[in-house]
Amino acid sequence: MAVPADAAADRSGLVEAAIARYAHGLREAGNPLVLHPELWASCEKQARQILGECVDALHGTPVEVAQEAELASMALGVQRSSEKVPPIDSVHAARVLFDVGVGTLTEAAARLPADITLPRCLCAVRMLHEAIFTRVSAAAIGYESATLRDVGEVSTARRHQLARDLHDHIGSSISLALRCLDLYEAERAKGVTSTRDRLADARHALRDVFGFTRSMVSGLRVNELHDGLKEEIDAYSAAASDRPAEVSSRIDGDESWLPEQARQELFLVVREALRNAFTHARARHIDVLVSIFPDAVHATVTDDGVGLPHRRDGEGTGLTAMRQRVTALGGTLELLGGPGRGTRVQVRFPLDGDRDRDRGRDDGAGGTDGGVR
Numbered sequence: 340m341a342v343p344a345d346a347a348a349d350r351s352g353l354v355e356a357a358i359a360r361y362a363h364g365l366r367e368a369g370n371p372l373v374l375h376p377e378l379w380a381s382c383e384k385q386a387r388q389i390l391g392e393c394v395d396a397l398h399g400t401p402v403e404v405a406q407e408a409e410l411a412s413m414a415l416g417v418q419r420s421s422e423k424v425p426p427i428d429s430v431h432a433a434r435v436l437f438d439v440g441v442g443t444l445t446e447a448a449a450r451l452p453a454d455i456t457l458p459r460c461l462c463a464v465r466m467l468h469e470a471i472f473t474r475v476s477a478a479a480i481g482y483e484s485a486t487l488r489d490v491g492e493v494s495t496a497r498r499h500q501l502a503r504d505l506h507d508h509i510g511s512s513i514s515l516a517l518r519c520l521d522l523y524e525a526e527r528a529k530g531v532t533s534t535r536d537r538l539a540d541a542r543h544a545l546r547d548v549f550g551f552t553r554s555m556v557s558g559l560r561v562n563e564l565h566d567g568l569k570e571e572i573d574a575y576s577a578a579a580s581d582r583p584a585e586v587s588s589r590i591d592g593d594e595s596w597l598p599e600q601a602r603q604e605l606f607l608v609v610r611e612a613l614r615n616a617f618t619h620a621r622a623r624h625i626d627v628l629v630s631i632f633p634d635a636v637h638a639t640v641t642d643d644g645v646g647l648p649h650r651r652d653g654e655g656t657g658l659t660a661m662r663q664r665v666t667a668l669g670g671t672l673e674l675l676g677g678p679g680r681g682t683r684v685q686v687r688f689p690l691d692g693d694r695d696r697d698r699g700r701d702d703g704a705g706g707t708d709g710g711v712r
Contacts (some may be wrong), residue, residue, distance in 0.1 A: 350398070354390045357443040361386055364435040371424055372432050378422060381415055386436055389470040393440055397447055397463035399455075404473045412474040416481025426482060433475050440467045509548050511607075511614055515579050516544035518617070540578040567594055568606060572627055575610055579617050585624055586613070592631030596690060601668055605629070605638060605686070608661045608672070612640035612684040615657060620644025620682060636670075638686040647676040 362383070365373035372382045392402045419429060441464060448460040523537035566574070569590045576586035597605070609627060616625050622644030629638045658674070661684075665672040670688025 350391075350394045353394055353443055353447055354387060357390050357439050358383060358387060360442070361436055361439045364439065365432060368431060368435070370428050370431055370435075372428055375422075378419070378424065381418065382432065385412065385415065385474060389436065389467070389474070390440060390443065392470050393444055393463045393467045394447060396466040397444055397451075397459050399459065402466055404470055408470075409473060409477040412477035413481035413484075416478035416483075417485040419478070420482045420485035426479070429475065429478060429482075433471050437467060437471055440464075440471075511610060512544045512547045514614060514618075515575070516541040516548075518579055519544065535577060544578070568602065568609075568629060571606055572609060572613070576613060576625075579614065585622070586627065587624070588627040588629075590629045590631070592629075594631060596631055596633055597636065598691070601636070601688070601690070604664045604668060605636065608664055608684075608686055609638060609640060611657050611661050616640065616642040616644060616682070620646075622681070633690065635687065635689050640684040641681065642683075643681045646678050646680045646682055647674065648678060 362373050362379070365382075372378045388408060392404070396402045416429075444460060444463045444467065448456050448463070451459055519537045519541035522533070523541070526533050526537070567590070569588055572588045573586070576588070594602070609629070613625065613627070616622050620642045622642035625640065625642045627638075627640050629636065662672045665686055665688055668688040670686060673685040674682065675685060676682035
């Protein structure tokens with residue numbers, strides 16, 4: 340049955356007045372749901388639906404909370420989770436809406452015939468309670484699921500970071516120590532006197548493992564690089580290779596342009612590329628080139644080894660960790676090569692353009708065509 344125009348206008352006026360009181364109550368309490376336009380738009384729409392349903396129930400129209408309203412409330416809960424709105428603010432808003440709704444229904448019930456006022460008013464208040472409770476419950480489910488998802492993503496990211504750290508710090512250092520011991524035994528068996536103290540190199544690598552493990556247990560991050568990139572790369576190459584002259588490294592540009600965290604991550608990526616070349620490529624020559632520009636870093640590790648197979652069954656832990664580190668810096672990592680043509684690891688990532696680029700230039704450092712450091 341169609342609702343008379345004057346009755347429809349009367350109901351619309353009741354809802355509008357109630358919305359105004361609702362907004363005023365939230366504003367007085369400093370509730371963020373009314374202070375931010377994008378939050379208020381969804382909050383107002385939901386309140387308007389609830390009040391409309393209750394006024395309809397008061398006038399004898401059968402009303403049920405639609406499933407679409409529950410789904411919309413779940414989505415609203417997800418939105419409030421992403422906007423970092425505390426659940427207590429949603430609960431407060433529900434209480435304010437209930438108080439405003441009861442007042443509105445009491446006012447409207449006074450215009451009904453006396454014999455139906457009480458039963459209709461009770462029916463409408465029950466509808467108000469059900470409408471609010473159903474939506475708050477659905478929103479809570481959405482909020483909780485979004486929060487758990489965010490926690491899961493953070494936990495997953497932390498596990499990936501831990502896996503990379505274990506592989507790149509502990510795994511690489513232990514691998515280096517074992518390689519030094521293997522080279523020591525091989526040189527002794529051949530009666531060759533090495534230019535390096537292999538046992539000292541192995542002890543140094545194991546001390547790095549101990550230091551990093553201790554820093555992880557204490558929750559501290561240590562500065563892994565005590566020297567410049569070139570010095571650290573050359574030191575690793577000399578310790579890990581049985582032919583120290585096979586690695587050529589060059590750093591172009593001003594290393595002071597690199598934030599410390601980016602410098603450490605870059606070293607870990609280059610070190611893993613070198614370890615792969617030593618372990619798998621059977622290369623005679625390995626070239627490392629790092630070019631540091633004011634706004635970006637380009638790095639390549641190129642070897643003349645056996646190259647990449649035509650088909651690869653996924654990526655190993657080392658390459659995955661390298662790619663994740665570069666991605667975290669906002670960059671890209673490419674692996675180029677083919678069977679018998681050597682391998683090139685190519686890394687690019689941006690630098691923060693707002694950083695003080697003049698730092699260190701007073702010491703005589705050049706620009707992008709600066710000398711080897």
